[in-house]
Amino acid sequence: MRSDHARLNTGRLMPLLGLGTYSSSNDRETTQNAIKMALKMGYKHFDTAKIYGSEPALGGAIMEAITEGLMEREDIFVTSKLWSSDHHDPLSALNQSLQNLGLEYVDLYLVHWPVGFKPWAVYPIPNEEDFDKMDMEATWAGMEKCLGLGLCKAIGVSNFSTTKLQRLLDFASIRPAVNQVEMHPMWRQNKLRKFCGEHKIHVSAYMPLGGPGNLWGSTAIVRDPIIQSIAHKHKATPAQVALRWSMQNGASVIVKSFNEDRMWENKGALDLKLDDYDMLNIEKLQERKIMRGDHLINNTTSPYRRIEDLWDDEI
Incomplete structure (x- = not known):
């Protein structure tokens, strides 16, 4: 198997490095141009979702690249997600996502969050009246x-x-191929990774650098002295060290940057190799979850009264 890919339990290969396409500020043209640039750089894996609003831009960039003979559809791995209102x-x-993308299929389709919204709640932060009961068994059948x-x-x-994965496995006819979660050197997901490994569920890491540049993000990872020391030792960058840590733990990474230099830098993580001493040192870092999901917590309509309920005390 190629070292820059993971093999899913379906037998298909998934590139370890993925480009996240969410942007709260960029328009379609900016997003599409960035994705086209990534395609020319050799990026093969692109992560989108209905709620990101980037499906049309991603589909447009892929169609342009195919038309220009840069690649075939089979060369690209596209992930999209089921929003909570659906x-x-x-x-x-x-079917709506495929229409937005202009594609006949996506390579991976994920349930975005384990929570249901009313059909009208097509926005990231729900109001109190937007929560709806969710029947995960019916959702998974769909x-x-x-x-x-x-x-x-x-x-x-x-x-x-x-806990939620185990509940799903209890009734699923087809087990999930992937669980995409926050994962980085400061939120290492040891328990979850062990469980997923035992059940052949691939872990894909979002916010593998802590989400710097986002309103909710943090620069603590790339500024950490241990990460910086490891980077200096390998003549690499702190971002490359953080990304490589996830990859060496068997995860793929979804990293969001439309900056050309950063995109090249992130791609360089594929060529880095951390040694056992590096990996042990990273285990010393204090853990802190960044994307906590506080917007899904309330005392009346949400199924989750506490943040610990959302994550089943795995926080």
Whole structure:
């Protein structure tokens, strides 16, 4: 197997380095140009979602690249996600995403969050009246139908704890191929990674650098003295060290940057090799979850009254 890919439990290969396409500020043209630049650099894995609003830009960039003969559709791995307002009908939601993308299938379709919203709540931060009951068994049956119809090549989840994964495995006819979660040297997900490894569920890391540049993000990882020392030792950058740590722990990484120099820098993590001493030193870092999901907590309509309920005390 190629060292820059992971093999999913479906047998398909997933590139370890993915480009996140979410942006709260960039327009379609800016996003599409950045994705086209990434394609020319050799990026093969692109992560989008209905709620990101970037599906049309991603699809446009892919179609341009294919038209220009830069690649075939089969060369690209596309991930999209089921938004919380669409749990009642994953098939219709995926068909809409495919229409937005201009594609016949996505390579991976994920349940974005383990929470349901009313159909009108097509925005990231719900109001108190937007929460709805979620029947995960029915949702997963819809996801399995999407897979059976060939509209996606693999299905999975995002932001699921080990407890929620176990509940899903208890009734799923097809187990998830991927769980996409926050993971980085300061939130190492040891328990979750062990569970996923035992059940052949691939872990994909979002915010692998801590989300610097986002309103909710942190620069603590790349500024940490241990990370910086390891980077100096290997003549690498702190970002490359952080990304490589996730990869060497068997995870793929979804990293968001539309800056050309940063995109090249992030790609350089594929060529880095950390030694056992580096990995042990990173285990010493104090852990802190950054994307806590506080927007999903309230005392009346949400199924989660405390942040610990959302993550099943795995926080």
